[in-house]
Amino acid sequence: MNKKLNLYYFGDIGDYDKSNPDYICNKPHVSEILYILALNNPFALEKKQISEQLNINEEYLDEIINNLKNIEAITVKGNTFKLNFPVFLEKDIPLLDRYFSSAGKPIGDIVINCLPLIAPLLKELSSYGHFTNERLLYHIICDSIFDGTAFDFFIQKDLFTESKPQPGNRNYMIFAYEDSDIVETHSNLILCSSNNYSGNKYTFNSFGDSNGTRKDMYRFFRKLITAIEPATEFKELNMAYINILEEKNKELVDLCGDLIIAAKDTVISYKNLSPKEKVLIDFLIELEYLSVDEQNSDIYCLTPIFNCNDLQIIDQISNIILDNIADAVTDLIDKFNEAISDFTPIRHGISIKEISIELWHQIFGFTNEYLSKVLLKIHFIEKDKVVI
Numbered sequence: 454m455n456k457k458l459n460l461y462y463f464g465d466i467g468d469y470d471k472s473n474p475d476y477i478c479n480k481p482h483v484s485e486i487l488y489i490l491a492l493n494n495p496f497a498l499e500k501k502q503i504s505e506q507l508n509i510n511e512e513y514l515d516e517i518i519n520n521l522k523n524i525e526a527i528t529v530k531g532n533t534f535k536l537n538f539p540v541f542l543e544k545d546i547p548l549l550d551r552y553f554s555s556a557g558k559p560i561g562d563i564v565i566n567c568l569p570l571i572a573p574l575l576k577e578l579s580s581y582g583h584f585t586n587e588r589l590l591y592h593i594i595c596d597s598i599f600d601g602t603a604f605d606f607f608i609q610k611d612l613f614t615e616s617k618p619q620p621g622n623r624n625y626m627i628f629a630y631e632d633s634d635i636v637e638t639h640s641n642l643i644l645c646s647s648n649n650y651s652g653n654k655y656t657f658n659s660f661g662d663s664n665g666t667r668k669d670m671y672r673f674f675r676k677l678i679t680a681i682e683p684a685t686e687f688k689e690l691n692m693a694y695i696n697i698l699e700e701k702n703k704e705l706v707d708l709c710g711d712l713i714i715a716a717k718d719t720v721i722s723y724k725n726l727s728p729k730e731k732v733l734i735d736f737l738i739e740l741e742y743l744s745v746d747e748q749n750s751d752i753y754c755l756t757p758i759f760n761c762n763d764l765q766i767i768d769q770i771s772n773i774i775l776d777n778i779a780d781a782v783t784d785l786i787d788k789f790n791e792a793i794s795d796f797t798p799i800r801h802g803i804s805i806k807e808i809s810i811e812l813w814h815q816i817f818g819f820t821n822e823y824l825s826k827v828l829l830k831i832h833f834i835e836k837d838k839v840v841i
Contacts, residue, residue: 455485455488455506455507456485456488456631456632456633457484457485457487457488457631457632458484458487458488458491458540458629458630458631458632459484459629459630459631459632460474460475460478460484460487460627460628460629461627461628461629461630462474462475462625462626462627462628463625463626463627463628463810464616464617464623464624464625464626465623465624465625466623466625467621467622467623468696468699469678469679469682469692469695469699470621470692470695470696471520471523471621472523472524472619472620472621472622472623473524473621473623474524474526474619474625474627475675475679476682477520477521477523477524477526478521478526478627479679480517480520482507482509482513482517483517483520483521484629484632485507486503486507486514486517486521487521487526487536487540487629488631488632489503489506489507490503490527490534490535490536491536491540491542491629491631491797491801492542494800495534495535495536495800495801495802496530496533496534496535497533498533498534499532499533500514500515500518500532501532518534523620524619524620524621525537525619525620526538526627535801535802536801536803537801537803538626538627538628538629538803538807539628539629539797539798539801539803539807539808539811540628540629540630540631540797540798540801541628541629541630541631541636541797541798541811542630542631542636542797543631543633543635543636544797545796545797546635546636548789548792548793548796549815552785552788552789552792553785553789553812553815553816553819554819555819556785556815556816556819556820557819557820557821557822557823557824558823559781560778560781560782560816560817560820560823561820561823561824561827563777563778563781564594564774564777564778564820564824565824565827566777567773567774567777570773571590571770571773571774572586574766574769574770575589575590575770577766578759578763578766579758579759579760579762579763580757580758580759580763583717583754583757584757588757589757591660591825592658592660592757592759593767593770594770594774594821594824595660595817595821595824595825596647596658596660597759597767597771598767598770598771598774598775599817599820599821600647600660600814600817601647601771602767602768602771602775603771603775603813603817604810604813606771606775606779607779607782607809607813610779610783611806612782612783612786612806612809613806613807613809613810613813614804614806614807614809614810617807626807626810628810628811628814647659647660648660648667648669648670648671648672649671650669650670650671650674650702650706651703651706652703652704652705652706652707652710653703653707654707654710654711655706655707655709655710657669657670657671657706657709657710657742659671659672668739668740668741669740670706670709670740673740674699674702677698678695678698678699681694681695681698682695705733708733709733709736709737709742712730712733712734712737712743713737713742713743713754713756713758714758716743716752716753716754717754717758720751721751721752722749722750722751722752723745723750723751723752724750734752741755742754742755742756743755782813782816785816786809786812786813786816789812790805790809793808796808
């Protein structure tokens with residue numbers, strides 16, 4: 454079996470179409486081609502060499518290369534190629550381990566020391582009292598701050614690159630890791646994966662690691678769409694239907710959001726709902742956003758909800774935490790950057806500031822693992838969702 458990459462996307466990858474990196478990179482052999490390019494130096498391999506290594510015809514390889522070029526994932530020079538995004542291979546892991554696998558405790562201890570300042574703000578949240586403080590802190594610190602507000606904060610500190618506009622009116626970055634059990638400790642097995650699916654009024658968010666199957670709105674719709682794309686031999690028709698479906702899914706998100714808000718604010722009995730509402734409630738029950746009391750048929754909300762006022766409070770909490778950890782994070786990344794001459798992303802000419810975004814994922818992923826054991830002490834896999 455050929456070695457390959459696991460790809461991750463940070464930012465807005467847009468609709469599932471020919472400008473969507475997930476659409477392009479999920480096609481057969483793409484991740485294997487990208488792995489070969491990562492393993493070699495920029496512009497070192499010609500098309501024929503790649504075709505022979507993977508035993509694929511050059512016509513299909515041309516299609517893949519053009520698709521990758523069109524989304525600016527690679528640069529083409531003659532018959533040779535260069536990656537335009539950070540890739541982390543198994544050989545890079547000892548260096549990542551040396552600097553980041555033990556980073557969780559010192560950063561996490563700083564966060565814990567901030568709790569006396571955070572506690573009064575927590576009481577102002579609309580979901581306070583409906584869920585444990587640990588549950589709220591998980592969503593706020595591990596996700597909303599570390600995988601949210603921190604990026605703008607460190608951009609202002611000149612540690613990270615700013616947003617990266619992409620073809621098709623998108624704004625995202627690609628990161629990739631070699632598909633390997635060793636590498637998984639720095640990719641799929643740490644708490645740094647935030648998934649969002651948005652309508653016009655609500656965003657359904659879940660947060661955890663990337664390992665296994667997570668039952669959330671984003672992954673559910675994504676799996677359905679990727680299954681539809683090759684469903685018939687009429688590829689353009691499939692894609693046209695996907696475009697319709699994505700618009701309908703956004704409408705569905707808003708209808709679901711309205712029902713969840715209603716379940717939080719009022720007493721709703723399942724038996725009094727219309728047939729259409731019951732279908733939506735059943736969907737949300739299966740996704741574990743809602744539950745129904747078996748005795749009285751009342752519907753209960755299982756997920757925290759953050760409204761506009763809550764987001765302002767979260768910003769205050771964010772300022773406290775990020776101001777306190779900024780020096781430690783900057784020092785850690787600066788020391789790492791002094792030792793990366795043979796680091797795969799550096800060989801491919803990726804900027805330090807772009808690499809640092811993924812290094813931050815390493816830092817806060819291991820910090821979240823530490824906090825989950827020492828402070829939060831909740832089972833994240835079952836309680837990973839929030840509605841914003």
